[in-house]
Amino acid sequence: MQRFAIVGAASEERNDAKHQFPFSPLVDVAKSREAARLIGVALAKKRCGLIVYDARFIEADVVRAYVAENPQPSDSGPPIVIRQPHADQIVPFPEEQTHPALFDRVADSSGRWEVSFYRSLAAADGLILIGGANSTAIAGQVAIGARVPVLALMKSGGAAETVWRTISPGIDLPNGNEHARMADDPSEPAATRWVEALESQRRRRYAVETGPIVWHAVLASILFVLALAAGFGSHLLPGLDASLAKAMLFAATLMAGVAGAAIRMVFERRYGSGPLVPPSMAITVALGLMAGALAGMLYIVAQPGDIEVAGDAALRLVSLITVVATVGGLTAEVVFRKLLGIDVLRTNGVAASGDPGRS
Missing domain, CATH: 3.40.50.450 (Rossmann fold)
Structure with a gap:
């Protein structure tokens, strides 16, 4: 009622x-x-x-x-x-x-x-x-x-x-x-319209607040499964060309990032800590793609030697990359904040060697 x-x-x-x-x-x-x-x-x-x-x-x-x-x-x-x-x-x-x-x-x-x-x-x-x-x-x-x-x-x-x-x-x-x-x-007709207006607002609020979240959950589920398939497929499919295998692994980081970003919105709304109206699907996809790719690539380039997706040792690498990309999507703002704080050119030394008279 x-x-x-x-x-x-x-x-x-x-x-x-x-x-x-x-x-x-x-x-x-x-x-x-x-x-x-x-x-x-x-x-x-x-x-x-x-x-x-x-x-x-x-x-x-x-x-x-x-x-x-x-x-x-x-x-x-x-x-x-x-x-x-x-x-x-x-x-x-x-x-x-x-x-x-x-x-x-x-x-x-x-x-x-x-x-x-x-x-x-x-x-x-x-x-x-x-x-x-x-x-x-x-x-x-x-x-x-x-x-x-x-x-x-x-x-x-x-x-x-x-x-x-x-x-x-x-x-x-x-x-x-x-x-x-x-x-x-x-008046009686006005009162009827007043109650109908309340019910219409209620339906509108429910549609706005639950519709995107349902699609966030569906998108997260589908893309996470596809990320696992692409990531492990790059390692498990026999006779796969090395370049294609690496491309599949990179695609897995993209999909895992979007899955992480989407499921975060569902999690926050489930426990009442998210915004009343969640971001659009386009925003979620964009943030997830970039965060997942950046987190995955940072992990890959941190590995010594060449990246091999074949062999027994590669299974652990593929699993970790998929997990890192998903976590990157879940914590997108942390990833971007960390990147924004990186001093690529190390300009702090240049700033320190300015006019010695201004100390």
């Missing part, structure tokens, strides 16, 4: 500039509450779940409308997840008393609302901003930067309007049409 986080606030008291936490820009309370009601209905009809935080804010209106549509728990659990610090005084939603099976409270052990609030954004399939102030604005920027699907309802005012104005369609996840629809007045 997809779950969308509801973030925002709407109250006439906070439109007063003298309030301790005033809205800026002002929040249109009537439009905010109507948008919240319509969003609750639309999400329930789509069988999407909610992530909410506090019954004193705008999510109370969303939850009320959502529960009124009589949603049912799914195999993935209750559709409404409440994130709240463990130490905070619990303010229950009224619907928890009448429909307890629809709610799941998740308490954060840190005792700080900021921790439970901001960490929950990573678990959300999308973020819906209605009105609100500083925390809403920060949550919106976090979502935009992390390419989490975002719906900032411009007509609600407040931080949601501010976030809407900072979205760059086509650069950020929302496209131009979705960004324009966020400025619609609240």
Whole structure:
């Protein structure tokens, strides 16, 4: 089940500039509450779940409308997840008393609302901003930067309007049409389009972030197998011309380098240390080719005597060259950084013998 986080606030008291936490820009309370009601209905009809935080804010209106549509728990659990610090005084939603099976409270052990609030954004399939102030604005920027699907309802005012104005369609996840629809007045058709925009952003994000990685993994697998075939083939194929055997060995270093560069991207994304959007296949291939070839050639030229790919001793050489080229692709930036630091002409001595008067 997809779950969308509801973030925002709407109250006439906070439109007063003298309030301790005033809205800026002002929040249109009537439009905010109507948008919240319509969003609750639309999400329930789509069988999407909610992530909410506090019954004193705008999510109370969303939850009320959502529960009124009589949603049912799914195999993935209750559709409404409440994130709240463990130490905070619990303010229950009224619907928890009448429909307890629809709610799941998740308490954060840190005792700080900021921790439970901001960490929950990573678990959300999308973020819906209605009105609100500083925390809403920060949550919106976090979502935009992390390419989490975002719906900032411009007509609600407040931080949601501010976030809407900072979205760059086509650069950020929302496209131009979705960004324009966020400025619609609240209505049932508009609410349906809002939810569809979140789902479209989610599909787009998944396609952008997983598509290249799948192809990186496929490319790495194919080229690594071909590198092994070319490398060991140069040694094992009987009657092979010596020049052709060496050419096959060099080709193996190229393919192993690309395989290493490609599989590194897959590894980094698997463990969450890589960029949100991986480099294009062309960049991966170029870096892998150069790093693999350079690493392989540096190893070859470091060997004493002629390079022979026939005989029993050559099997170890072929294996090591293939491994070195693959590692070169895996650590491409280290290879290039090392090469950039090489002083080919040894100019440090020339620099030291300059004007003796400038010491």
